[in-house]
Amino acid sequence: TQLLEQSPQFLSIQEGENLTVYCNSSSVFSSLQWYRQEPGEGPVLLVTVVTGGEVKKLKRLTFQFGDARKDSSLHITAAQPGDTGLYLCAGDVNNAGNMLTFGGGTRLMVKP
């Protein structure tokens, strides 16, 4: 059982639709990061959230950290084919910043 559970595991939508990806845990994290990974490449950091209830926006992507710092969500508005990829959440496991535990990922496909 993973410390961080992501849902859904797979998501296939049409261009222009909205979607939300969830990252849940029973553990409290001092911070949580979201990464996007494209085929054949390493993950790339999108955002770090550190405060309970925090909301961060990155163009059409909105990230929220739960009030209790146990969960997070990623909402994409008007998805585009360029959003296709694997989305990974990662929590700071030892509250020291230098160790992360990753969720299993959500594989998103946006069809034109």
Place this chain on the structure above:
Amino acid sequence: DAGITQSPRHKVTETGTPVTLRCHQTENHRYMYWYRQDPGHGLRLIHYSYGVKDTDKGEVSDGYSVSRSKTEDFLLTLESATSSQTSVYFCAISDQDAGYEQYFGPGTRLTVT
């Protein structure tokens, strides 16, 4: 992009042979990590290093060893490769001065036959 390279990028080897993967960074980051990525499991930490000659085990360290003799290089060794070690291996770096954000290399696809 952070200066991280991994070599080789692809390798096919036979069961029982030793394999060494190399991660090289030009960012002078203190921390280096080796992960493996398998479908449905996200990224799982194998070993990490918090300085030259300072390493520790991660979640899935059995069958793997590491060494870090220089700040810029972190080696992952499979002493006797098994088919269960077929995976994509990623190296990552981080540093307190960079907010502990992890930057990943391009990965090495290893197939053990």
